[in-house]
Amino acid sequence: GAVVSQHPSRVICKSGTSVKIECRSLDFQATTMFWYRQFPKQSLMLMATSNEGSKATYEQGVEKDKFLINHASLTLSTLTVTSAHPEDSSFYICSAHATSGRAGTGELFFGEGSRLTVL
């Protein structure tokens, strides 16, 4: 079936550094991808909508300068957490809407998630 892959799955970094998380759709094109953040034992919070070739749309309360999103191609979106701090530690999950290819059912596919720990 359609697969969305995230990398890295786990990352530990020092406070003040930047971390990049990649989200790839492996066998379909995704003009739109979504980034979610999940706190322990809580639901997913939509952070932003990533649009290929244009600026991301951020949800209210999400700092766009803190969470940089780039959607450079139809199969890749990246989330960069800039100047990370311990409160940024979380589980980040991307999803992609399959609009074409054999997965073109409109279904939303999720990546495996990336657990960020900021020391």
Place this chain on the structure above:
Amino acid sequence: GDSVTQMEGPVTLSEEAFLTINCTYTATGYPSLFWYVQYPGEGLQLLLKATKADDKGSNKGFEATYRKETTSFHLEKGSVQVSDSAVYFCALTSLGWGKFQFGAGTQVVVTP
């Protein structure tokens, strides 16, 4: 705005017990409804979905029926296994595919 409410967990069951997780929603228009499952340390996987009223989604022994009159989409399984231990999320989308509204999630723990 759209919202999803699901029963709080954790729900602890013995193997082969009957499982029900309640989910109700509010939405404009005619949403599509989903159940996603998250196993420990993993991302979300689609469990089942229903796109219109009275549709029944089913997968891996789980079932849920889209009830427009009660705005509900309760998840059921007749006989759970230890491997069903996970967090289950009810979700909807009514703004076009992709932008989902999730419930808070219900943790299910199945003991041998």
